[in-house]
Amino acid sequence: MPIAITAAVLRERGASYRIEALDLADPGPGQLLVRIRAAGICFTDVGVQFYEQGTPLPQVLGHEGAGEVVAWGEGVTGYAVGDRVVLSYASCGSCPRCAHDTPQYCANFMALNYAGVLPDGSVPMTNGGEAIYGGFFGQSSFATYALAYPRNTVRIAADVPFAHLAPFGCGMQTGAGTVLNSLAPKPGQSLAVIGTGGVGLAALMAAADSGCAPLIAVDRNAERLTLAGELGATHLIHADGRDLTLALREILPDGLDFIVDTSGAPPVARAGLEALAPQGQMALLAVTPPGTEITINPNVLLAGRALRSAVEGDADPQDFIPRLVAMHVAGRFPHDRLIKAYRLDQINEAVADMKSGATIKPVLVMD
The missing domain is CATH 3.40.50.720 (NAD(P)-binding Rossmann-like Domain)
Structure with missing residues (x-):
């Protein structure tokens, strides 16, 4: 049964986001359902919002999610309900670049991160029967819940606030x-x-x-x-x-x-x-x-x-994000000094503040 979520939807290039109630598909084979607690805004999101990059609309963006594992589909192992996770970019795991431990140059990077559909070609979200594209960077985390994959879902043991974890998914990593x-x-x-x-x-x-x-x-x-x-x-x-x-x-x-x-x-x-x-x-x-x-x-x-x-900083998120978290916990990477928190319904204010330079790193907090 689809999951009821709240999300920021971009309907037109250059337009503001709209907060909408959507239905998100259940996690299928190889997918995890993550409750998003925080999501950073990155200039990649801003670029898609304001410049044509081949990304279909309407769509839910967001690619620096952090939250908790809720459920998973067939074939997923190694996770438990409640696991704290950071979401990063998606990669296929089977192309030559992935096989040589450079997933950031995955041959299927554009299809998995920008196409707006799930790997099987389906659209992940709907609004009253209207298709809403998603799966942005294997997540679409400007929402209260997101579908992700083991390759881009990084478990975090440290008790770091979700608002501080989220930016590790892209901007800090890059x-x-x-x-x-x-x-x-x-x-x-x-x-x-x-x-x-x-x-x-x-x-x-x-x-x-x-x-x-x-x-x-x-x-x-x-x-x-x-x-x-x-x-x-x-x-x-x-x-x-x-x-x-x-x-x-x-x-x-x-x-x-x-x-x-x-x-x-x-x-x-x-x-x-x-x-x-x-x-x-x-x-x-x-x-x-x-x-x-x-x-x-x-x-x-x-x-x-x-x-x-x-x-993505030539980084494999499964190895590099825990390294950055450890540096932060040790006081060697105080990126929390860059962050300002906003509610999900303040996303347009957050984007405006980022573009003007008033805020260095806006992070949407869902609770």
Whole structure:
């Protein structure tokens, strides 16, 4: 029998969410039913809300869910009712990328995370007979309940508030994983973070924990730069229109070992690339509007400089999320300082605050 849920439904691109009563399908084979206690809002959600990305509407978004296991379908083992879990991205587990322990590059990533239907092609939710798409990132967690899968449902033993657990599903994983997994700096190597939103500050906290020095934060928002300094940045650059390459090279004339750019602004990306040291690496993490292009001088890439990106911080959530939770419990990853809680029916206010910069990491709390 379908489960009655409350969800935030996006019906039109660029429109506000509507809170609606829906029916959610029972968990089928290989699926878990999770009661969502909290769900982070990520700029991936904002990108789908405002830019055409092939995601069908109406749909329930949300891909940073945290809650409790309620039930499961045939073939699911290893879970108990009441297990505290974090939900992350979905992957198939059978393609070559998954077989080589890189599920973030799953061959079926788009179908499993963006198609709006379950793996069998069915639509997971209805409103009075109207089909409501879902299964966003294997969850659709802007709702009181969600269907998920063993591969993207991570059990958490620590007694951490759900509002603090939810952002580990994507944003914190992406920022911290890019540093710890993709770039893997050694203590004493230099790193700059351009853009101190949620993903950028996650990268900065991971870099501070790794012993990066100098550790530089760049942003237009003075309050966020102050917070970045409190979280471990040794140098702060206020992006007030001055030449960013020059500003970075004033600190390190020979260039930086690593840069993480979350701004998505082509001139900023180019400036960062030109501030790299020989063999330096720059990771681009922003979700940009369709048609965005970056123009570079290919000679900048001489001396081994590299421009790259990373999906979900090159992280397998089953291994990496518990690692981040342990860092948080030990006081080495204080991401709770970025969070502001909102009720589910405040989702449009939360999105507006995130876009304006008033809130770094909004988290919807369902209770």
